[in-house]
Amino acid sequence: MPPPVPPEERRKPSPAESREWTQRFFQGLGVGVPLPAHAELPAAYSALVRGILSSAAVSPAPPRVSCTLSVSPAAVNAYDTLHGGMVAAVAEAVGMACARAAAGDKEMFLGELSTAYLSAARLNSEVEVEAQILRKGRSVVVTTVEFRLKDTKKLCYLSRATFYIMPQPNTSREDSPAAAVMRMRGFVRRTRQCVRRRVMAESRERRGMPSWSWRRSSVEELRPHWSSSFGDLVAVGFIDLSSHSV
Structure with a gap:
């Protein structure tokens, strides 16, 4: 037997x-x-992208x-098969339309797009594209897009797109100047109570008084025992206790 x-x-x-x-490959x-x-x-x-899409249908409930x-x-x-970049472009466009159908006409942008290329769609063939909502939150919408051959219903491509909703400026009455003043007054009132x-409590412990007995003290006497943070608030003028006593 030969080697x-x-x-x-x-x-x-x-x-x-x-x-x-x-160079020959790229040429x-x-x-x-x-x-x-x-x-x-x-x-x-x-x-x-619009030139290769037709017969669009939108279902409001559930968004599809x-x-x-x-x-x-x-x-x-x-x-002579569908280009991978075209698959991603169609997935983004159809997924965005589905996200807007679910979240309304809000400003959003594509944050993540992943595509699984399972099979190939040949030239002159027709592919059914369907997008539906996978998850919807206050600031994010996740859609899934399926590409199936129209004649055999074979799954060719599967994409998952994540869209983030742009935050809208709050123009409610809660941000009015009067509401801001009320919030500041509440903050000052709560700070006074805590201090x-x-x-x-520190004054009773220092004087050895029982917890049920205490006497009224002037603000000037208790001023050295204020916390540094409260003293800063008084220094900048947020709190004025010159005419109050504890």
């Missing part, structure tokens, strides 16, 4: 050969081809958005 033939060792390409192969993808004039317009990206995606030559890669209780 086995040893495997042929692959020759490591030189740096010049590696650069040449890389085959059409990197050197100039873009058409309509692709330079500001709304070219949105028009490209479904549409049909037609795999056109403008949305495929070098292998009075603390000063009285």
Whole structure:
């Protein structure tokens, strides 16, 4: 029996050969081809996404958005299948529409997008896209987007998008100047009560008085025993106890 033939060792390409192969790869993808004039317009990206979507339907309860995606030559890669970037763009657009259907017309932005590429959608095929709410909170909405072939119902892509709702300015009456003054007065009143209780307790302990017996003391006598934080409030003018006694 003849001995086995040893495997042929692959020759490591030189740096010049590696650069040449890389350039040929990108040239085959059409990197050197100039873009058409309509692709330079500001709304070219949105028009490209809208151009492959049709038959959109919105269900309010529960929030659900479904549409049909037609795999056109403008949305495929070098292998004549739906481009991965187009899948992400459609998932963002349809997921945003579903999030707005659930949260209302609020300002929001995409925070996270993950896509699982399970199969491929061929050129000239139709794909059913459906988005639904996975979780909804006060400041975040999570949607899931499914891509299924229209004829076989086979799941091709599965995306999950997280949208964050921009905080809205509070214009209620609680932020009026009168409400702010009332809150400040309540803060001062509570601070006075806390300091009075603390000063009285320290004064009774220092004089050895029983807990049920105490005498009235002037503010000037108890002033050295104030806490530093309360003294700072008095110093800046938040609290005026010059005419009060404990």
